[in-house]
Amino acid sequence: MNSEPVRRRHHTAVERAEHLAGYHRSGLTQVEFAARNGFSLSSLRNWLRKSRVTNAAPSRATLLRLPVELPAIGHAGAGYRIGFPGGHSLEVAAGFRVDELRELCQLLCGL
Numbered sequence: 001m002n003s004e005p006v007r008r009r010h011h012t013a014v015e016r017a018e019h020l021a022g023y024h025r026s027g028l029t030q031v032e033f034a035a036r037n038g039f040s041l042s043s044l045r046n047w048l049r050k051s052r053v054t055n056a057a058p059s060r061a062t063l064l065r066l067p068v069e070l071p072a073i074g075h076a077g078a079g080y081r082i083g084f085p086g087g088h089s090l091e092v093a094a095g096f097r098v099d100e101l102r103e104l105c106q107l108l109c110g111l
Contacts, residue, residue: 011039016047023048 011019023033023044034044079093082105090104 009039011043019044020047020051 019037019039022037023030026033028036030044030048031041034041079091079096082090082092090101092101
């Protein structure tokens with residue numbers, strides 16, 4: 001008899017996110033999806049639970065450093081459109097106040 005413990009494969013955060021996205025697109029049951037992709041049902045359920053908790057919890061937004069030459073919307077000098085994960089976007093007029101933009105971005109990232 002083999003006395004060595006079974007070693008489980010640990011998935012990276014990127015792999016877990018890809019598996020979850022695939023599960024949501026697949027239309028399969030949890031049991032079917034886990035079996036077809038070679039991991040346990042309990043792993044899939046844990047990843048789903050953790051993603052719901054993470055997505056529900058307010059996160060501290062971080063601002064990205066944007067290139068100086070942002071594409072303007074509308075006519076020249078009208079402003080900018082910033083897209084966020086989840087489909088939210090923010091249109092900002094030229095000459096905006098950075099502190100106000102920071103607060104707006106943090107609010108949108110929290111939605």
